[in-house]
Amino acid sequence: MPKEVDKKEEINKTNDKAFVKKLKVIKEKVFTFCKNNLVLPYTIIGITLFFLSLLLAAQMKSMSESESVLQGKRESELADELVTLQRKYNDLKNSYDENVKVVEEYQTNSATNNELISSMKTQINNLSALAGTTDLKGEGIIITLNDGTALADDTVRADTLVHDSDILTVVNELKAAGAEAISVNGQRIITTSAIRCVGPVIQVNYQKIAAPFEIKAIGNAQYLESAMTIKNGVVDLLSEYGVQVTVTRQSDIVVGKYEGTLSFKNAIVPEDDE
Amino acid sequence: MVGIVIIIIFILAGIFTGLNVAIPYSYSQYIAVAILACLDSVFGAFSANIEKKFSLTIFLSGFFGNALISIFLVYIGSKLNVDIYLAVVIVFTGRLLNNFTAIRRDFISKIDNKVNKKESNKKETKTKKAKVN
Numbered sequence: 001m002p003k004e005v006d007k008k009e010e011i012n013k014t015n016d017k018a019f020v021k022k023l024k025v026i027k028e029k030v031f032t033f034c035k036n037n038l039v040l041p042y043t044i045i046g047i048t049l050f051f052l053s054l055l056l057a058a059q060m061k062s063m064s065e066s067e068s069v070l071q072g073k074r075e076s077e078l079a080d081e082l083v084t085l086q087r088k089y090n091d092l093k094n095s096y097d098e099n100v101k102v103v104e105e106y107q108t109n110s111a112t113n114n115e116l117i118s119s120m121k122t123q124i125n126n127l128s129a130l131a132g133t134t135d136l137k138g139e140g141i142i143i144t145l146n147d148g149t150a151l152a153d154d155t156v157r158a159d160t161l162v163h164d165s166d167i168l169t170v171v172n173e174l175k176a177a178g179a180e181a182i183s184v185n186g187q188r189i190i191t192t193s194a195i196r197c198v199g200p201v202i203q204v205n206y207q208k209i210a211a212p213f214e215i216k217a218i219g220n221a222q223y224l225e226s227a228m229t230i231k232n233g234v235v236d237l238l239s240e241y242g243v244q245v246t247v248t249r250q251s252d253i254v255v256g257k258y259e260g261t262l263s264f265k266n267a268i269v270p271e272d273d274e
Numbered sequence: 275m276v277g278i279v280i281i282i283i284f285i286l287a288g289i290f291t292g293l294n295v296a297i298p299y300s301y302s303q304y305i306a307v308a309i310l311a312c313l314d315s316v317f318g319a320f321s322a323n324i325e326k327k328f329s330l331t332i333f334l335s336g337f338f339g340n341a342l343i344s345i346f347l348v349y350i351g352s353k354l355n356v357d358i359y360l361a362v363v364i365v366f367t368g369r370l371l372n373n374f375t376a377i378r379r380d381f382i383s384k385i386d387n388k389v390n391k392k393e394s395n396k397k398e399t400k401t402k403k404a405k406v407n
Contacts, residue, residue, distance in 0.1 A: 037276040037277065038277055039276065039277070039280065041277075041330050042276070042277035042280045042281060043280055043284075044330060044334065045281060045319075045330075045333070046280050046281045046283070046284030046285075047284060048312075048316075048333075048334065048337045048338075049281055049284055049285050049288065049316070050284040050285065050287055050288040051288065051312070052288065052309070052312040052313065052316065052337075053284075053285045053286075053288030053289045053292060054288040054289070054291050054292040054295065055292065055305055055308060055309050055312065056288075056289075056292065056309055057288065057289045057290075057291075057292025057293050057295075058292040058293070058295040058296070058297050058305070059292075059297060059302060059305045059306060059309060061292070061293055061295075061296075062296055062297040062298075062299070062302060063302065076299060076300075
């Protein structure tokens with residue numbers, strides 16, 4: 001029995017040896033084939049050409065896909081910018097239209113006699129009156145300022161002219177005296193209004209206005225008038241310089257609304273933490 | 275023959291994979307310059323092979339080194355607002371054309387040699403025949 005086992009093992013061993021020999025022979029054949037046909041250098045060159053053809057194909061494909069109109073990087077960037085801006089513009093326009101519709105609904109839906117809507121409507125009216133986007137009327141005073149004629153003695157001519165600072169002080173005094181709505185030559189004074197000198201004319205709300213200046217103010221007419229004509233007050237001061245000043249009380253003054261668009265770019269209403 | 279087959283297989287594989295790769299538009303300039311550099315070194319390898327000066331290491335280093343350096347130059351140019359890629363394109367296309375002329379001259383001279391040999395053979399046979407006659 002043990003002899004047979006040994007024989008089998010021997011047979012196996014011989015088979016293994018033959019197999020290993022065959023493998024070796026094949027390996028040598030492959031090596032010689034490779035050496036004779038320069039397989040290694042050709043594969044290396046092939047790998048480099050693989051990269052080259054990869055880049056070429058990818059580039060050609062992506063170039064044919066992209067629009068032929070856009071040539072050069074800067075132009076493409078500009079086009080992108082244009083597209084994004086147009087999109088932004090469209091979005092803003094849409095939201096603006098929606099908001100306008102909402103406002104219109106609030107204003108016209110009074111027919112439903114809804115309490116909420118009516119209260120909102122009064123709120124809107126109050127707020128727009130405060131903001132200066134509606135005409136207002138009531139008792140008040142009208143102040144007219146005009147360039148004075150040069151006095152007989154040689155006082156400086158420039159003093160008799162109405163300056164932006166003169167109008168500014170008048171407006172300031174009116175506000176201090178409790179004026180509720182002020183306009184200068186039809187330009188409503190609102191939160192963003194500026195009064196300043198631009199060469200020979202004066203700018204209010206970025207609109208040029210010239211003499212004679214008519215300043216309308218709604219408020220308690222008596223208070224306003226007394227605040228203007230008080231001794232050593234604004235009127236005294238201006239007429240001392242040679243400016244023609246007249247103050248008239250009226251029981252019914254109409255102050256025009258602010259002509260223009262009102263919007264804040266930087267100021268944001270903070271959200272309540274309720 | 276085996277070498278050519280290997281190279282063709284690699285090129286086809288490259289084209290196939292390249293068709294499935296999308297290059298973003300902003301990088302296309304760099305890729306174009308790299309392609310030029312690679313093409314230049316391939317043509318350079320052909321012309322060097324003609325003069326029997328071809329060396330694999332020089333080819334490999336030129337292939338990848340030129341591409342990387344040209345991409346780097348274009349990048350620097352875009353940072354400095356100088357169109358360096360124009361210079362790279364001009365230099366590489368000039369070298370490409372030079373290499374191509376070298377290849378073409380060699381090819382034409384080889385053809386000429388063959389034609390001359392055939393003609394001379396014919397003449398010899400003719401003269402032999404004439405002598406026999």
